[in-house]
Amino acid sequence: MARRIAVAATAPFGADVLERLAEEHAVVQLLTRPDRPRGRGRKLAPPPAKEVAQRLGIPVEQPARLDASVGIAADTVVVCAYGLLIPNVLLEQALWLNVHPSLLPRWRGAAPVERTLMAGDEETGVTIHRTVEALDAGPIAAVRAFAVAPEEDAGAVYARAAEFAAELLGEVLARDEPRFEPQPEEGATYAEKIGPEDRELDPAAPPRELVNRVRALSPHIGARLGELIVWRARVGEDGSFEPVEVQPAGGRRMTYDAYLRGRR
Numbered sequence: 001m002a003r004r005i006a007v008a009a010t011a012p013f014g015a016d017v018l019e020r021l022a023e024e025h026a027v028v029q030l031l032t033r034p035d036r037p038r039g040r041g042r043k044l045a046p047p048p049a050k051e052v053a054q055r056l057g058i059p060v061e062q063p064a065r066l067d068a069s070v071g072i073a074a075d076t077v078v079v080c081a082y083g084l085l086i087p088n089v090l091l092e093q094a095l096w097l098n099v100h101p102s103l104l105p106r107w108r109g110a111a112p113v114e115r116t117l118m119a120g121d122e123e124t125g126v127t128i129h130r131t132v133e134a135l136d137a138g139p140i141a142a143v144r145a146f147a148v149a150p151e152e153d154a155g156a157v158y159a160r161a162a163e164f165a166a167e168l169l170g171e172v173l174a175r176d177e178p179r180f181e182p183q184p185e186e187g188a189t190y191a192e193k194i195g196p197e198d199r200e201l202d203p204a205a206p207p208r209e210l211v212n213r214v215r216a217l218s219p220h221i222g223a224r225l226g227e228l229i230v231w232r233a234r235v236g237e238d239g240s241f242e243p244v245e246v247q248p249a250g251g252r253r254m255t256y257d258a259y260l261r262g263r264r
Contacts (some may be wrong), residue, residue: 003025003174004025004026004028004074004075004076005021005025005028005074005078005173006027006028006030006031006073006078007027007031007058007077007078008032008077008078008082008084009032009049010032010048010082011048011049011081011083012048012158012220013080013081013101013158013162014080014081014082015047016158016159017162017165018049018053018080019052020162020165020166021078021166022052022056025173027058028073028074029058029061029074030058030061031070031082032047032053032062032082033062033082033083034064035062049081050062066085066087067089068089068090070090074094076094076096076097076173078097079098080165081099085133087133088133091132095178096131097128097130097131097178098129098131098136099127099128099169100112100126100127100128100136101124101157101158101161101165102124102125103123103125103127103145104136104143104183105136105184105185105188105189106187107189107191108188108189108190109136109191109192110192110193111191111192112124113154113157113158114191114194114217114221115189115216116191116216117154117212117215118216120208120209121148122147122148123147123148124148124157125143125144125145125161126144126161126165127140127143128140128141128142128143128165128168130180137183139180139181139182139183140180140181141179142168142169142171144167144168146164152215153214153215153216153218154217154219155220194217198217199221199223200223200224201223201225201230207236207239207240210241211233211235211241214231214232214233214243219231227249228243228246228247229246230243230246231244232244244256
């Protein structure tokens with residue numbers, strides 16, 4: 001049965017989940033972050049979730065901060081890659097369900113998929129939990145695990161997570177009263193936001209670790225090897241790190257072989 005919900009989302013993962021939810025439910029409001037400068041021209045641009053909402057005719061609100069002045073248009077709010085902590089004054093007004101692309105309590109925080117891949121985890125998943133003030137620590141309503149293939153990058157994992165998230169949310173939203181189980185603290189790890197130092201590839205590091213870093217930062221951020229952004233890489237037959245697709249400073253993406261030919 002379709003249900004009236006609001007969504008709080010900003011990033012591409014949130015935009016993907018928003019679009020999938022709108023196919024089955026009446027999304028009556030999107031809360032998203034304000035437009036920001038983007039691209040070489042630094043022109044103001046809407047966040048990905050806003051672009052989806054405008055295309056689907058969903059009303060959009062973009063508060064710079066969340067406080068009692070923000071109106072919530074539904075009894076249930078789905079939070080997915082939003083980027084702001086929800087204060088208690090709003091948590092008390094509705095049921096807030098957070099979509100987190102990891103198997104909580106592992107990889108709480110801002111970059112769960114990226115940290116999953118950097119760590120070489122062979123399994124991840126999606127957790128739907130009640131939003132609380134503590135970071136990604138609320139009781140769990142639903143969870144689904146899936147294997148991570150060695151060749152999958154962050155883009156592929158986020159896409160699969162969005163698909164499973166929509167399915168899980170459909171199950172949770174179909175219940176009159178969602179059931180929650182306390183989230184364990186044992187095994188909790190934190191997925192810190194990706195910083196400039198996380199993008200650097202250290203040639204002295206183990207090749208598999210370097211490949212995992214490239215996977216974690218593709219196709220949305222990119223790892224750096226000197227002047228190059230490395231978008232795809234592999235461990236070669238001799239066990240060494242081999243870039244596959246790169247982008248020189250100010251240039252276009254190309255195969256690493258083409259880049260080497262251009263330098264001769």
